[in-house]
Amino acid sequence: xxxxxxxxxxxxxxxxxxxxxxxxxxxxxxxxxxxxxxxxxxxxxxxxxxxxxxxxxxxxxxxxxxxxxxxxxxxxxxxxxxxxxxxxxxxxxxxxxxxxxxxxxxxxxxxxxxxxxxxxxxxxxxxxxxxxxxxxxxxxxxxxxxxxxxxxxxxxxxxxxxxxxxxxxxxxxxxxxxxxxxxxxxxxxxxxxxxxxxxxxxxxxxxxxxxxxxxxxxxxxxxxxxxxxxxxxxxxxxxxxxxxxxxxxxxxxxxxxxxxxxxxxxxxxxxxxxxxxxxxxxxxxxxxxxxxxxxxxxxxxxxxxxxxxxxxxxxxxxxxxxxxxxxxxxxxxxxxxxxxxxxxxxxxxxxxxxxxxxxxxxxxxxxxxxxxxxxxxxxxxxxxxxxxxxxxxxxxxxxxxxxxxxxxxxxxxxxxxxxxxxx
Amino acid sequence: xxxxxxxxxxxxxxxxxxxxxxxxxxxxxxxxxxxxxxxxxxxxxxxxxxxxxxxxxxxxxxxxxxxxxxxxxxxxxxxxxxxxxxxxxxxxxxxxxxxxxxxxxxxxxxxxxxxxxxxxxxxxxxxxxxxxxxxxxxxxxxxxxxxxxxxxxxxxxxxxxxxxxxxxxxxxxxxxxxxxxxxxxxxxxxxxxxxxxxxxxxxxxxxxxxxxxxxxxxxxxxxxxxxxxxxxxxxxxxxxxxxxxxxxxxxxxxxxxxxxxxxxxxxxxxxxxxxxxxxxxxxxxxxxxxxxxxxxxxxxxxxxxxxxxxxxxxxxxxxxxxxxxxxx
Numbered sequence: 001x002x003x004x005x006x007x008x009x010x011x012x013x014x015x016x017x018x019x020x021x022x023x024x025x026x027x028x029x030x031x032x033x034x035x036x037x038x039x040x041x042x043x044x045x046x047x048x049x050x051x052x053x054x055x056x057x058x059x060x061x062x063x064x065x066x067x068x069x070x071x072x073x074x075x076x077x078x079x080x081x082x083x084x085x086x087x088x089x090x091x092x093x094x095x096x097x098x099x100x101x102x103x104x105x106x107x108x109x110x111x112x113x114x115x116x117x118x119x120x121x122x123x124x125x126x127x128x129x130x131x132x133x134x135x136x137x138x139x140x141x142x143x144x145x146x147x148x149x150x151x152x153x154x155x156x157x158x159x160x161x162x163x164x165x166x167x168x169x170x171x172x173x174x175x176x177x178x179x180x181x182x183x184x185x186x187x188x189x190x191x192x193x194x195x196x197x198x199x200x201x202x203x204x205x206x207x208x209x210x211x212x213x214x215x216x217x218x219x220x221x222x223x224x225x226x227x228x229x230x231x232x233x234x235x236x237x238x239x240x241x242x243x244x245x246x247x248x249x250x251x252x253x254x255x256x257x258x259x260x261x262x263x264x265x266x267x268x269x270x271x272x273x274x275x276x277x278x279x280x281x282x283x284x285x286x287x288x289x290x291x292x293x294x295x296x297x298x299x300x301x302x303x304x305x306x307x308x309x310x311x312x313x314x315x316x317x318x319x320x321x322x323x324x325x326x327x328x329x330x331x332x333x334x335x336x337x338x339x340x341x342x343x344x345x346x347x348x349x350x351x352x353x354x355x356x357x358x359x360x361x362x363x364x365x366x367x368x369x370x371x372x373x374x375x376x377x378x379x380x381x382x383x384x385x386x387x388x389x390x391x392x393x394x395x396x397x398x399x400x401x402x403x404x405x406x407x408x409x410x411x412x413x414x415x416x417x418x419x420x421x422x423x
Numbered sequence: 424x425x426x427x428x429x430x431x432x433x434x435x436x437x438x439x440x441x442x443x444x445x446x447x448x449x450x451x452x453x454x455x456x457x458x459x460x461x462x463x464x465x466x467x468x469x470x471x472x473x474x475x476x477x478x479x480x481x482x483x484x485x486x487x488x489x490x491x492x493x494x495x496x497x498x499x500x501x502x503x504x505x506x507x508x509x510x511x512x513x514x515x516x517x518x519x520x521x522x523x524x525x526x527x528x529x530x531x532x533x534x535x536x537x538x539x540x541x542x543x544x545x546x547x548x549x550x551x552x553x554x555x556x557x558x559x560x561x562x563x564x565x566x567x568x569x570x571x572x573x574x575x576x577x578x579x580x581x582x583x584x585x586x587x588x589x590x591x592x593x594x595x596x597x598x599x600x601x602x603x604x605x606x607x608x609x610x611x612x613x614x615x616x617x618x619x620x621x622x623x624x625x626x627x628x629x630x631x632x633x634x635x636x637x638x639x640x641x642x643x644x645x646x647x648x649x650x651x652x653x654x655x656x657x658x659x660x661x662x663x664x665x666x667x668x669x670x671x672x673x674x675x676x677x678x679x680x681x682x683x684x685x686x687x688x689x690x691x692x693x694x695x696x697x698x699x700x701x702x703x704x705x706x707x708x709x710x711x712x713x714x715x716x717x718x719x720x721x722x723x724x725x726x727x728x729x730x731x732x733x734x735x736x737x738x739x740x741x742x743x744x745x746x747x748x749x750x751x
Contacts, residue, residue, distance in 0.1 A: 280457035
C-alpha cells in the first residue's frame with residue numbers, strides 16, 4: 001500500500017489518541033473545569049503554568065491537525081506524496097515536540113525512592129503505591145479543578161506515590177524498598193476494594209542515577225534541543241541578513257570589514273569562543289541561544305551577501321529599479337523569492353550544526369545544565385555510569401544521531417528539490 | 424615569480440596577524456568585562472580583604488582597563504604572555520608542554536583521515552554500484568553526523584568496558600616508568616587508538632563523501648568515455664585520469680577541515696583526558712587563568728593561519744590556475 005503523508009499524520013494522531021485516551025479525557029475535563037471556574041469569576045485561584053498551557057495546546061492541536069489535514073487534503077501537494085524515511089522521522093520529531101505531555105505523561109524531573117528506581121535497566125517494571133489525597137475544600141468548583149489538575153499534571157516531587165519492590169498486606173501495611181522494610185498505616189493508602197491500589201510503571205528506557213525516567217527525559221529533551229536550534233538559527237539569520245544587506249548595499253568599507261570578520265571567525269575554532277563566552281558570562285537558555293546564533297552567522301552572511309550582489313547585477317532587478325518600485329517592494333517582489341531557497345537550505349543545515357553544538361556544550365558542562373533535560377547533558381551523565389548502565393548513554397546518543405541524520409538528509413533533499421543541477 | 428610569491432605570502436601573513444591581534448584584543452576586553460575575578464580562586468574568603476587587594480594588585484588587575492590594554496599590547500608585541508595564574512609558570516612554557524601532543528594527535532589524525540578516505544573512495548570507485556559502495560556511502564553519512572563525544576563514549580563502552588581491550592583514558596599506563604622504550608611506545612600506541620578513531624571518523628567520512636562525488640563527477644565526463652572507447656585499461660583510467668583530476672578541490676576542503684580538527688581535538692582530549700591544548704584551554708577558561716587563555720587563543724590562531732596558508736599554497740601548486748588568484 002502506498003503510505004502518504006496524509007495517512008501517516010492521521011494514523012499518528014489517532015494512535016496517540018487511542019493509547020493516551022485517559023490523558024486526553026483528563027485534559028478535556030480540566031479545560032472544562034477551568035472554563036467553569038473562569039465563568040464563575042474565580043479565575044484568581046487558577047495558577048497558570050507552562051504544563052497547563054502545554055496540555056491545552058496539545059489537546060487543541062490534536063483536534064485541529066486532523067481537521068486541517070482532512071480539509072486541505074487536495075490543496076497541499078505534499079500530503080499526497082509518498083512518505084520517505086526522512087519525512088517520517090521529521091514528522092515523528094514534530095509530533096514529539098507538539099505532544100510531549102501526551103506521549104509520556106510523567107515528569108522528566110521526577111525523582112523519588114532512589115533505592116528502588118536508581119539505574120534501572122530498560123523495560124523494568126516498578127510497583128507504585130498511591131497515597132490518599134487530602135482535598136481542601138476552598139469551594140466546590142476550585143476543588144474540582146485542583147483535583148483534576150493534580151490528577152493530570154504529575155508534580156515533580158511525586159508526593160502522592162511511593163515506588164516499592166514488594167508489599168506485604170497486613171495491619172499495618174509493610175512495603176519493601178531494596179531490603180529495607182517500612183511500615184505504613186492502611187488508612188493513608190488509597191484502596192481499591194479491600195486491597196491497596198497498586199499500579200505498575202514501566203521504565204521503557206530505564207532510569208538514570210537519580211531515578212528519573214530516561215524515555216521521558218529524551219522526549220522533553222527533544223523539545224529543548226530543537227527549541228535551542230530553532231532560536232539560534234533565528235538569531236544567526238537576523239545577524240546574517242542585517243550584516244549581509246549592509247555590506248552588499250552600502251559602501252566598500254562595511255563590505256571589507258564584515259567579510260574579514262566572517263573569514264576570521266570561519267577560520268577560528270569557534271567552539272573555543274563559545275566555551276569562553278559561556279564560561280565567563282554564565283549559561284542559561286537565552287545566553288546559549290544568543291552565543292550559538294552569534295557564532296554561526298558566517299555561512300548565511302556569505303550566502304546572502306553574494307546573492308544580493310548577484311541579484312543587483314541582474315537585468316530584472318535593474319529594470320524593477322528603473323520602473324521605480326519602492327525599496328520594500330523591491331525586496332519582497334524581486335529579491336526575496338530568489339534569496340528564499342538558498343537561505344532555507346542553509347538554515348536547515350545550520351539547525352543540525354547548532355543542535356550538535358548545543359549537545360557538545362552540554363557535554364562539556366556548559367549547556368542548559370540540570371535545569372532542563374538535554375541530550376548532551378544526559379550523555380555526559382551516562383559516561384560516569386558506563387560500567388553499570390549502558391542505557392544511559394545509548395538512547396540519548398542514538399536519538400541525537402538520528403535527529404542529526406534526519407536534518408542533514410532533509411537539507412540535502414531540499415537542495416535536490418530546488419537545485420535540479422545537484423545530483 | 425618567486426619574489427611575487429614571497430611578497431604575496433608576506434602580505435597575507437601581515438593581514439592575518441593584524442586580524443589575529445584585533446581578535447585577541449577583543450578576547451582581552453571580553454575577559455576583563457566578564458564578572459568574577461581570578462584572585463578569588465587563590466585567596467580564601469576568610470583572609471583579610473587587604474590581602475585580596477594586594478593579590479589583585481600583584482596581577483595588575485586593579486589598573487584602569489586601558490592601561491592594562493596598553494601593557495598587554497606592549498607585551499604581546501615583544502612576545503611575552505606573562506605568567507599563568509594556575510600553573511605559576513610562564514605561559515609559553517606551559518603551552519610548550521601541551522602543544523606537541525596536540526600537534527602529534529592532530530597531524531596523525533589528519534594523515535589517517537586523508538589516507539583512509541582516499542582508500543575507501545578508491546574502493547567505492549572500483550566497486551561502483553555494488554554492495555560495498557552502497558554500504559560505504561550510507562555508513563559514511565552516519566559517521567559524518569555522529570557527534571564526536573557520542574562516538575567516543577560508545578567506543579570506550581565497547582572496547583574498554585565490555586571487551587576490556589584498550590585503556591579508557593590517559594596517555595600512558597600507571598606503571599609505565601618500569602617499561603623499556605619499546606614497551607613504552609607500544610603503551611602510547613595502545614592509548615592513542617581510541618582517541619585517533621574518535622577524532623578521525625567524522626573527517627574521514629567527510630573526505631570520503633567529497634572524494635566520491637569528485638570521482639563520480641570526473642568519471643561522467645566525456646573524455647573518460649573517449650579513453651574507454653580507445654581501449655585504455657580501467658586501472659590506467661583511474662590512476663592517470665580520474666584521480667589526478669579530482670584531487671585538487673579536496674585540498675581547500677582539507678585546509679578548512681584542519682581548522683575544525685582543533686575544535687574536535689578539544690572534545691576528544693576532554694573525553695580521554697589527554698594532555699593537549701584543547702584540555703589546557705578548557706581548564707584555563709574554567710579557572711579564569713587570563714594570561715593562559717590569551718596565550719592558548721593566540722597559538723590556536725597562529726596554527727589556523729599557517730594551516731590555511733599551507734592549504735592555499737599546496738592548492739596553487741597542484742592547480743596553477745589558482746596561483747594567479749593567490750598572487751593577487
